[in-house]
Amino acid sequence: MVRFRYIKIFGITLLLGLLIFLIISFFLQKQLVAIYNSQESIILKDRLNREIVILPNQKGYWAQYLNEIPPQFKELLVKKEDKLFYYHFGFNPWGLFQAGLERLGMGQRKASSTISQQLVKILLGKEFERNFKNKVIESFYTLALEIYQSKENILKMYANSVYLGNQAQGMVEASQLYFGVAPDLLTNGQILQLLAAISSPTENNPTKEKNKEIAKSLAQKLQLDNQNLTITDPGVIEGNMKKNSHLSNLSFELRDFVNNNARDYQLTIDKELTEKIREIVKRNIEELKIKNAKNGAVIVVKLPENELLTLIGSPDPESFEEGYKINMLNEPRPIGSTVKPFIYLKAFEKGLRPYTLVDDREYKYITAIGFPLYPKNFDYKYRGEVNLHYALSNSLNVPAVKVLEYVGLDDFYKFLEKDLGFKPIQSLENYQLGIALGTLEMNLTDLAKYFTIFPNNGVLKELKIYSSKILPAGKKIANSEYVQLVNKILNDRKTGIEQFGMKSELNLFQENYALKTGTSRDFKDSWVVGFTPDFLVGVW
Template sequence: MKLLKTALVIVAGIGVSVYSYARLSKIDDVKMSSLKITDRNGVLLKEMHSCKYGTTYPVNLNAVPRHFIDTLLCAEDKRFYRHPGIDPLAITRSLILDIRRMEIVSGGSTITQQLARNTGNRPRTLPNKLREAAQAVCFEIRYSKDKILQEYLNRVPFGNGAYGVEAASRLYFGKSINNVTLSESAFLCAIPASNKLYNPYKRLPFTLKRQKRILTSLYIDGLINREQYLAALNEKLTLYPKKNAFLAPHFCDLVADRYKGYDGELKTTLDLNIQRKIEYIIANHMAKLAMANVNNASVAVIDNKSRDILALAGSADFFDELNQGQVNGVTALRQPGSSLKPFVYGLAFGNGMNAADTLSDIKSSFEIPGGGLFMPKNYDKEYHGMVRARTALACSYNVATVNISEKFGSDILLAKLREAGFKSLNRDAGFYGPGLSLGSGEVTLLELARAYCGLANGGMLKGLRMILTEPQTDMGRFFNRRVAYLITDILSDNSARAPAFGEFSPLSFPFKCAAKTGTSKNFRDNWTAGYTPRYTVAVWVGNFDGKPMYSVSGISGAGPIFRDIMLALEIRNPDRDFEKPEGLARQEVCAVSGEVPTKYCSETINELFIKGNIPLKHCTIHQSVKIDKRNNLLASVDCPREYLEEKVYKVYPSEYYEWATSAGVEMPPCEVSRLSGTGEAEGMANECYVELPRDGDVYKIDPILRRYYQEIPLKPKVNEDVKHLKWRIDGKEIISDKYPFIVYWELERGKHKIDFSAYTGNNILESNKIEITVVP
């Protein structure tokens, strides 16, 4: 009697709630579709739930076998076609048990109530059970029993991401619901009571035990005969292997994150054939790199024309929990090292520098904002003296690169990098300092791939596409086409990088491929990024926990992976070349000075120039000097011809003296031979004039370059017996006491008069006076 009163009270409460829930959402308002992510050819990569639902395939009620419906009703709600949406006595028993235990421990819900719970997505609390009951009554008022049953069949969770009977049948038996047997029906109907307890992939004995109870109940209730009962009990079930339709997992996660709440099918830009190739290549190389404490790698492959992401691997193995395989390395912030150098040189080429211009790669120090000095070193721990820009970029010389960036300043370089799409560099220039040009900031692999793809497209930056229907997004031009091609020409010049990487490095290809490596401090990250006319590939190798590798650089870590991927991509297209824009020309220059060669230049190269920026000045590094063979000193004017020898020396500016000495560069003698008497060198008596600059020269101040980097050389023509020299610029004196007495003067606006006095020890020689003009 007491139980009946409790039931009446509960029913009354539900009745009140029904009135309040009269305007609840209709069943049809609830979305049920899955999100299906496919590759560009329609191959399924991943199927995932949209909103609260997992994999689901809606079916009509008449497509479900009668024996399955009988089995489901027997297992879940025997009085379904007789109750008004709730079963008062069953609810009362369930509530009393729940109250005694102070938690939800008993079911008692009808199919209509379960449908209300599935559509409402509420926590399992006692008040919510009343709300679900009220909504169940509303459903019964609004819909037919068949409509409610059909909606339930399409929404009921079967565990492992399957929602609805069709999805469950495909998942566990690999067949459609209309083909399941009686035994399979009982097996499936055993699961919804508790997805966790009756999970076939983890607790199969429990699932089979409940299946037998359901079959027994069907037999006792007369829904099946003895023959059917025994046949179902003895039927050997074959559980379909659990499979993860989860190809290209990191890529799918990126797509799903961008298209949250999207229902239906998304055809992506990914090419599964290419994806499988890069995953195989990564796995093959990781086995070799494991001994060097390398646990992960990330790769992005881009189609240069469409900007489509064709393949993407965020880690070596998504399911490797030990090595944090689910971290997506393509979006992780890491230091890119030297892989940013092409953008440093591009900045310089766009502001008047050419590939033949020489850079200083000698021991140098640079001020750090806030105090201190930055002293960059090269990867090989050596300095290379005077190097051409082509060689400095191709060989990745650090000191030369910092010298370029310092001429412009970190603020201008940072602005250019942001133009190239490196939005992750979001601190002020002072934070990065002079190390910015060497990759001291943090960027993502996708940013690097997008920027290199921009180089491949003539300096035009566009957004990368993940969905075939996405429009291309124009992000602006960061280099003009001529500058971008010049960078491409250098990065694809195997002979230019041979001094640092060897002739047969991983970056040597049988086709045109522009590539650059990068290694961060202490070998924590290494990179290789590059492109052919068709594809851009970016590779990162390292450890997600930040542990250093064992002396693995970009050329030995990421480089071999990059090479194998490029070979796999371009095996059918080896003869394509980069499109060359107009406005470029080649000219022979001295291989040392980068200037117009003279008869003394023993080695020349055919360099590529932007028209209007071709050098006109003749080489001053290679100089011919007459030597007295008897003592290897400068020959005097009366040195007998049989002892006279003319030798060509490399005469570097004074700032290279220390490097030249340590590098063993042979320099001309400063002392004149006294063996023949006078001590004056033949053909050089009384020579004393300003060789550079020339009278009437006009110079222009570059508004972008820092002023203290805009210097010109003052070069005298004097006898070798001069001891020291005193320059005068508008009367202001500058003393030089080292042969060849070249000094550098910072440009100042206006007209300037220049001359000098040369001191031989016994005499003072006065030069001519020249005048130059400096305009703003």
């Protein structure tokens, strides 16, 4: 009876231990699968479902996953890396035996890792940290993987995870990068060239001469016909890499809109339009360098949905020109006279009208720090009595200061911060009436968003970049009749002749558009925001 009781206790303990091991194993393999899924590159697509860019994963590699491995690649991979893959439980007994002899100095064995073990090392990021502790931990993970994942799934995960050099992770990326073909179109020679890179992807990838030698050696070892084997020359592969690399300017502005909760994004961006506009920006900056223009940014918004079509934060993000690595869409700069439509809008709400007269003459103000301020117009001239339509059309500074004074600084601060949701980089009280003179700093993205209230009849909406995301309807922050008064003035290109002249690059052949320009002090910043009923364009 006592003996039977001990046997029973032992059996229960064994079952309990097995149950605990299975539970732990489940979470271990679940962790591995989560790591595996997180390492797939994020693909950004434009509004027409065209690939914009593939972003590197957290390792800095490009990785697109394949759902099914081509039969020939699978066969050669198993033959080379793990002949007994389908017959062992994560560990090759013969390999372990040989590795043990090697540790005792009784044999030579370079490696004994199975495909499952290699996959675990890759996913845990311990390929180069080889010590006893790591090997024990990896053994538990390997068993967990074998218990809960099928052999086919393990093989697929390995083929998608193995690094093959030049930032290419997995066979999909390597096939496209080195040979410009899909995995199922690889020749035997190309497959061997990829397999030759596994052991040392930096030194033996297909761009190296040594890769050809290893591939031919593998052909003999795997009993393939050397006579009909075509090995691609490294020079050809270098050319393929230039054509097939994922390095792209298009990712520069879009990284801020990506998180790791999805692998495939369809954006409202128009890829072709963005590429064309970047070329225009780059060309114009080059032509204007003699006038000390050094950088530029552009945003294009589709109305009334407020969908972002183009984001250009740098003429050439790959260039090492000063400032080109900075996304100027997000950098606050003094916005100059582009603030004036908002000032006049609030004035119209308070009872002023386009025909209201204001005296354009010298005024003296005392600033908060006690210094006198004498507002000047862009040409340092005064015009006497002018109406508000004329003042805004010609972007006169002195009338804008008087209008802001009429609106009231506190009320305008409230409009900026509460209604528009603007977050200034310093207290608005530091600007005071200087706001009307263009000292307020704002980035181009925010400025374009706030300007959409004019073509959208006073409704402020969030800018939309995810095609599938439904945004709130927006909030009404201004009555449409006052918005239309501002639009009428911004649309009038004839009254603004004094500032812009009879002939101007801003005078277009159609008449269904409105715009406002702005320059900061000493012309360090130049702005244009223009819109039609269908589109809004902001340029810095």
